[in-house]
Amino acid sequence: MNGTRVRPIVVGMVAAAGLAAMGCKHHPPHKFGVWPYGGDIQFSHAKPPEGGYYKNWDPYAITLEVTPVEDVNPVRTQHVLIATVKDKNGKPLNNRRVEWIISEGSVGDIVEVDESGWRASRGYKVDNHYAVTHTNNYDHVLDRGNDDPSDDIHIDDGQTWCVITSPIEGDTYITVYAPGIYDWSKHKVFVVKHWYDLKWEFPPPATNPIGTSHNFSTLVAKYSDGSPLSGYIVTYKILDGPPATLEPGGQSEVTVQTDASGMANVTLRQTQPMEGTNNLQIDIWRPENVQCCKPGAHIATGYTSKTWIGPKIAIDKSCTPSALVGDTVTYTINVTNPSQVDATNVVVSDAIPDGIHYVSSTPAGQASGQNVTWSLGTVPASGSASITVQAKATRVGRFENCADVRADHNLSGRDCCDTVVTSPKLAIEKRCPTEVTTCDNIEYVIVVRNTGDGPATNVQVTDTLPAGLTSSSGLTTNVGTLGPGESREIRITAKAASPGKYDNRVVATGAGGLTAEATCSTTVRQPVLTVTKTGPAKRYINRPASYEITVSNTGDFAAQDTVLTDPVPAGNTFVSASDGGTHSGGTVTWRLGTIEPGGSKRVSLTLTPTVLGTVTNTARAVAICAEAQASTQLAVEGIAAILLEVIDVADPIEVGANETYEITVTNQGSAVDTNIVIECTLPPEQDYVSGSGPTNPTAAGKVVRFAPLASLPPKAKATWKVVVKGTAVGDVRFGVKMTSDVITSPVEETESTHIYE
8 A cells, every 4th residue: 555664573483372372252363463553554464473374373263254255246336345254153253354365367456445443454455456354343334425325335343345346347256365264165265246337227116906917127238338238138037926927928937138228128917807916036148149259148136026906995884873763863984995096886885774764865875765875986096985874763773774885896895883762761859958047058969860761962950049049059060961770960059048948940951852850948047146235334443243144046946056255354353153154264155055946045244343444345145057245334433532641740849849740641542532622720839830742831820721632543642741830838739621522521630749848
C-alpha cells in the first residue's frame, strides 16, 4: 500500500513455542511479535519461524468457509467474498488471518479488503492479486454507498471480507487461505467468479383473478451499454400450485429464446379456475458460439410466482333483537366481497317468517308471499352492498329470519338473526311512613316491576308531590329498560312544611302505552312547646328570689326527650331546684322526658342576686322537633345603713386646753346615701375653735353645722373634726346630730369629756 512502512518482525523459537500454550482462542496467533504496535500497517508472515512453523500453532482454528464459492456477476460490478474461520464446534473465531490470492491467468482484481481494527497487523492489500485480512471482533455492516439498505452486507463476528471486480468477461479464480488451520485439506477454499457483460431482470411476482392468463417476461441485455441480447435461452418451469400450463407448448416446462428486444416471453394459463399460487423457476443460458469458441454457459437462476385469487361473498344480517307486538322491526343485510376480484350476478333472498309482516325495503325488492329477492349485480372487489328491510311484528314469539346470497363461481352465504316479540306489563308499588313530625323526612320507596314476558322499554317513573311537600331529589326517573320479572327501586325524600295529611301519587309509563300508578298517605304531626315563667319583680341584694317554670305541649304529637335549661344569670348564685334539677357549669337542667299533647310539667328554682341592677332570667325547653323559652326580669336594689361614731381625742383636758372630736360616718348598707348633714352642739363649758372634713363647717354660737355630703357609697366612710376649747370645769356632753335622704329620723350621738382645773 502506498505510504506504508514495513517493519520487520523477529520471533524467536521460544516465543513461537510458547504461543500455543499461552494464547487464547480469541487472540490472534501472531499477537506476540506485533503487539502492542499501532499506527502504520505492518506486513507480517503467516506463520511463526522455525519450530513453530511446523507445529499446530493455532489449535482452535479447524475449518474455513467462503461464500459464495461460485457465482456469476456482470462485468464492471463489485462482488464481495466473505470468509469465516470456525472452531471444532462450528463457532466463528475472531483475529484469524485470511489470505486472498487471485490465480495467474484470471481476469479481475482485488479492489479492497477488510482493514478493520487499529493494530499494525490489520488487513492490507499487497497488490491487486494478493491481500491479507483478519476475522472481525465485532459485527459490521458494509454500506454500498447508496440510499438502499436492502443491498447492505452484514459481516458477523469471526468473519472477514474481500471485494473483487473485472472490467472484461472471463473467470476469476481465487484461493482463500487460512494459515492458522493445521489441516492442509481444510485451510484452503477455491472460489470461481464468472464475469459476463450481461444484466438480467426476472419477472416480479403477480396476482391475477382465477380463470385468466398472465404473461411473464425475462430481460437479458448487455451490462456495459444496456443493449438487448437476442438468442439467449430461458427455461420456465412450474414448481407447484393449482393446475396450469405454459405457452407456447402447453407444458409445465418450456424453453424460449430472447427476441430482438432481449425479452423471453411465456404465458401462464390455468387449466381449471382455482385459487392458489404457482411458483416458477427461471434459468438463463448463454447460447454456444462455435465461431468465436464460446461454449454455452448457465448465467443465472431466478424465481417468481403467480397468485390466483377468486371473488368471495359474505353476508351479515342483523335485526331488532326485541320488539312489542305492533312495533316496527328493522332487518339490515350487508353483503361484502372481501377479495380483490369482483363478484358478479349477486342475488339476495330473504324468507320473512310468519308473525313478521314485510312492509318495505331499501333498495326495493321483489316480494312473493313471505319471500323477498334483490338482484344486486356486481359487488366490486373489497366492496359491499346493504339492504334495509322494514317489517311489523304481529304476534308474540321468537322469530328467526335468514337471508341467503348467491353469486357466480358457485359462491353462496347465509346468515340469520332472531327477533323476540313480547308483551310487557308494568306494576308499581309505593311505600311511605304512616306518621312523621314536621322535623322528619318522609322517605318514599317506589318499586316498579315488569310483570310481563318481554322487556319494557323507555320506562319512566314520575312522582307528583302534593302541595306542602318539598324534595331535594328528582321526581322523574328514567328507568330505561326492564326485562321480564325485573324491577327497579327508587327512593325519594320529601319534607312537610306544616302538619296535615298528605296523599302522594306516583305513575310509571313505558313504550307502547304501558302505565301503572300507586298512592300512599302520610300524616304529619308536630309537638308545640310553650314555657311560662313567674318570679318576683324586685328583691334587695343578697335576698333569695324563687321562680316557677311551666312547660306545656299544645301540639298534636308527643314532645319527646324534653329538656328544660335555665342559665343562672351573672350576679346570681344558685340556691336550689325542684324535681331533680341539677346545677352544672352555671346552668340548671331538668330532664322532663315526654310531654304528651295537652300535658305540662312544672318546676321551681331559687337564686340569690348578688349584684345591683336588672337581672333577666330565661328558661328554654327543647324536645324532638319543638322548642320554646320564657324570661322574667328582677330589679335588684340595695339599702343604705348609716353608722355615726363620735370620739374625743384628749379626754380629760385642763381648763384652757383644746379638745378634738372625730365624727365618723360609715355606710354599712348596700345602697348609696345622699345629702348627709352633720350638726354639732357644744356644751356651755366649751368654745368653738375650728372644724374640718369632707365638707366645710359653719359656726353659730354653740352650734357647728357642716355643709351636706353629696353621697356616701356602700362600705365607705367620711370623717369630720371639730376642735373646741375648755372654758370651765365640768363633766360636759358634746352632741352630734346626723340627717340624710335615707334617714327619716335624725341620728344623734353624744361624747362626754371631763374638764378639770
